[in-house]
Amino acid sequence: MSIHTNLINAIGHFIRMDEAEQSFVSSLFVSREYQKNDYFLREGQVCREAGFIEKGLIRYHSIKDSGEDVTLDFGKENEFTCNYESFLDHSPSQRSIQCIEPTEILAISYENLQLIYSKVKEGEKFGRLICEYLYLQAIKKVSSFYGDQPEQRYLHFINSYPDLQQRIPQYYISSFVGVKPPSLSRIRKRLSM
Amino acid sequence: MSIHTNLINAIGHFIRMDEAEQSFVSSLFVSREYQKNDYFLREGQVCREAGFIEKGLIRYHSIKDSGEDVTLDFGKENEFTCNYESFLDHSPSQRSIQCIEPTEILAISYENLQLIYSKVKEGEKFGRLICEYLYLQAIKKVSSFYGDQPEQRYLHFINSYPDLQQRIPQYYISSFVGVKPPSLSRIRKRLSM
DNA sequence: TAAATTTATTAACCTGGGTGAACGAACCGG
DNA sequence: CCGGTTCGTTCACCCAGGTTAATAAATTTA
Numbered sequence: 001m002s003i004h005t006n007l008i009n010a011i012g013h014f015i016r017m018d019e020a021e022q023s024f025v026s027s028l029f030v031s032r033e034y035q036k037n038d039y040f041l042r043e044g045q046v047c048r049e050a051g052f053i054e055k056g057l058i059r060y061h062s063i064k065d066s067g068e069d070v071t072l073d074f075g076k077e078n079e080f081t082c083n084y085e086s087f088l089d090h091s092p093s094q095r096s097i098q099c100i101e102p103t104e105i106l107a108i109s110y111e112n113l114q115l116i117y118s119k120v121k122e123g124e125k126f127g128r129l130i131c132e133y134l135y136l137q138a139i140k141k142v143s144s145f146y147g148d149q150p151e152q153r154y155l156h157f158i159n160s161y162p163d164l165q166q167r168i169p170q171y172y173i174s175s176f177v178g179v180k181p182p183s184l185s186r187i188r189k190r191l192s193m
Numbered sequence: 194m195s196i197h198t199n200l201i202n203a204i205g206h207f208i209r210m211d212e213a214e215q216s217f218v219s220s221l222f223v224s225r226e227y228q229k230n231d232y233f234l235r236e237g238q239v240c241r242e243a244g245f246i247e248k249g250l251i252r253y254h255s256i257k258d259s260g261e262d263v264t265l266d267f268g269k270e271n272e273f274t275c276n277y278e279s280f281l282d283h284s285p286s287q288r289s290i291q292c293i294e295p296t297e298i299l300a301i302s303y304e305n306l307q308l309i310y311s312k313v314k315e316g317e318k319f320g321r322l323i324c325e326y327l328y329l330q331a332i333k334k335v336s337s338f339y340g341d342q343p344e345q346r347y348l349h350f351i352n353s354y355p356d357l358q359q360r361i362p363q364y365y366i367s368s369f370v371g372v373k374p375p376s377l378s379r380i381r382k383r384l385s386m
Numbered sequence: 387t388a389a390a391t392t393t394a395t396t397a398a399c400c401t402g403g404g405t406g407a408a409c410g411a412a413c414c415g416g
Numbered sequence: 417c418c419g420g421t422t423c424g425t426t427c428a429c430c431c432a433g434g435t436t437a438a439t440a441a442a443t444t445t446a
Contacts, residue, residue, distance in 0.1 A: 064340050072339060085329050094336070128321035131328055136278050138331035143255075143287070145338045146263050146371065150433080170394060178339065183433050185395050343403080363424060376403050378425050392443070401434075407427085414421075 004029060007052045007106050010078055014129040015122035025120060028112040034099040040081065041097040047086035049107040053079050056103025057167055061175075062095035071175040073141070074164060081105070084134055101167065150179045151187050197222060200245045200299050203271055207322040208315035218313060221305040227292040233274065234290040240279035242300040246272050249296025250360055254368075255288035264368040266334070267357060274298070277327055294360065343372045344380050 003026035011017070011025065029052065034040060041047050043062055053075055060072040060083075072095060075081045086093035087110060108116075117123040144153055154177045158165050165173070174184035196219035204210070204218065222245065227233060234240050236255055246268055253265040253276075265288060268274045279286035280303060301309075309316040337346055347370045351358050358366070367377035 062336075062340075070339050072335070084325070085332060088325055088329075124317040124321060128317060128324055131321055131324040132277070132281055135324055135328040135331060136281075138328060138335055139278060142265070142331055142334050142338070145335070146265060147255075147257050169392095179432095180434060181394070182396075182435085186433080189395085362422095372402095373404060374424070375405085375426075379403080382425085388446085390443100390445075392441100394439100394441070396439075397437090399435085402432095404431080405429085409426080410424090412421105412423075414419100416418090416420100 004052075004054075004106055006054060006078055010052060010080070011126065014133075015120075015126045017120060017122070021120050025116055028115060029106040029108045032105050032107050034103045034105065036099060036102055038099050038103075039096055040099060040103075040105060041083055041086075041093055041095075043094065043096045044092050045086075046090050047083040047093050048090075049109055050080060050082035050087055050113060051105040051107045053077055053081055054104040054106055056099055056105075057101040057164070058097055058099050058103060059168075059172055059176075060095050060097055069175065071172045074161070074168065074172075074176070076164065080130060084131070100169075100172070145178070150177055150183065151190070153177045154184065154187055155191070197224075197245075197247075197299055199247060199271055203245060203273070204319065207326075208313075208319045210313060210315070214313050218309055221308060222299040222301045225298050225300050227296045227298065229292060229295055231292050231296075232289055233292060233296075233298060234276055234279075234286055236287065236289045237285050238279075239283050240276040240286050241283075242302055243273060243275035243280055243306060244298040244300045246270055246274055247297040247299055249292055249298075250294040250357070251290055251292050251296060252361075252365055252369075253288050253290055262368065264365045267354070267361065267365075267369070269357065273323060277324070293362075293365070338371070343370055343376065344383070346370045347377065347380055348384070 003023055007029060008017070008022050008026060017025065031054070032040075032051075034056070040051060040058060055077055057077075058075045058081060060075070062070055062072065064070055075097075081097060083093040083095060083097065085091065090110075113127075117127050120126070144156060148156065154173075157173065157177060170184060171181050174181045177184060177187075179187070196216055200222060201210070201215050201219055210218065224247070225233075225244075227249070233244060233251065248270055250270075251268045251274060253268070255263055255265065257263055268290075274290060276286040276288060276290065278284065283303075306320075310320050311317075313319070337349060341349065347366075350366065350370060363377060364374050367374045370377060370380075372380070
């Protein structure tokens with residue numbers, strides 16, 4: 001039985017596992033295939049699986065009361081994904097996870113993740129570290145929104161994700177940056193002069 | 194030897210502890226007193242202690258490159274505090290924690306927190322849960338900044354912290370909401386009409 | 387390839403927040 | 417109780433982003 005190498009490597013950045021644990025952990029994930037615009041999670045549903053992105057590109061988004069579609073973040077190959085708050089307390093998710101490229105995700109159920117926490121020696125530590133990591137990500141975004149103007153946020157985006165810029169439509173980027181498409185065009189024009 | 198009741202109750206919201214564990218945990222914290230405008234943590238320092246606010250009020254803030262003082266969040270009685278990212282990886286803190294009232298904080302060193310993780314039965318779980326909690330807080334703020342106009346963020350603030358509104362100067366609130374004082378005045382005027 | 391659709395840019399006008407300064411109120415310390 | 421500082425509000429002006437709509441470019445589909 002082959003193991004999911006990329007996944008195990010990714011978890012290996014957080015904790016040590018022996019071979020038996022690696023096989024065990026790997027066996028708890030199932031592979032899921034998505035086409036462009038398919039959803040890994042829809043707003044209103046409970047997020048019952050966490051995922052590891054083997055291949056592809058996702059965006060986190062939600063629909064505001066006004067009906068506006070807001071892109072909150074992106075995720076790509078070798079990153080973990082889920083709506084953590086929904087996943088943790090089984091509450092309806094406030095945001096969707098949509099694949100914006102053909103995407104392959106290794107998914108693990110809440111119950112199976114608890115098995116990792118309880119059966120793997122450093123499983124509980126893994127849960128803590130992955131959460132800490134997600135926390136740092138969130139904090140960085142808060143800081144960026146407090147400290148930066150839209151123009152700086154855009155620059156920050158293209159510097160942080162130079163490879164993603166080509167793979168993501170402008171209107172998702174503008175939404176992510178926090179402005180409307182005409183404004184992002186103006187920003188891009190300003191920057192090119 | 195008396196234990197820190199509020200603290201133990203707060204931790205008790207996350208995990209179960211027997212009496213011996215409660216005493217042990219309590220003994221790892223030391224009480225620190227701060228006057229108004231004193232700092233629990235200064236930008237640039239490594240955050241070597243996490244704290245539990247027994248009494249008082251703090252604000253998280255940072256100084257932008259432009260020199261502007263930005264208030265990122267507030268914390269009050271019975272809440273935990275630290276700069277988690279600095280605390281976790283011993284990196285220089287990007288933000289300060291300032292007491293804006295006379296404040297009493299029960300502090301625990303990084304090393305002693307590791308003792309909780311390792312010696313208390315559900316210690317590792319506590320670390321995970323407290324991080325999850327901080328994560329949810331951060332996520333909520335990100336969502337708020339994406340979804341809301343300054344006016345809505347202000348309304349959200351006074352609804353979420355009705356008791357804090359009297360205790361916090363306007364210019365900290367305006368900074369927290371993400372606008373300048375004159376703009377917050379205009380918002381307040383609009384809302385009162 | 388042509389037509390249809392989607393996406394990106396541009397223009398004109400509007401709105402809300404930033405800036406700098408003035409004013410008054412509240413809060414200190416002497 | 418007074419003088420000084422700090423704090424909140426208001427004013428006038430400016431600017432960046434929002435809005436709507438038109439247009440152009442790119443992508444899809446037939």
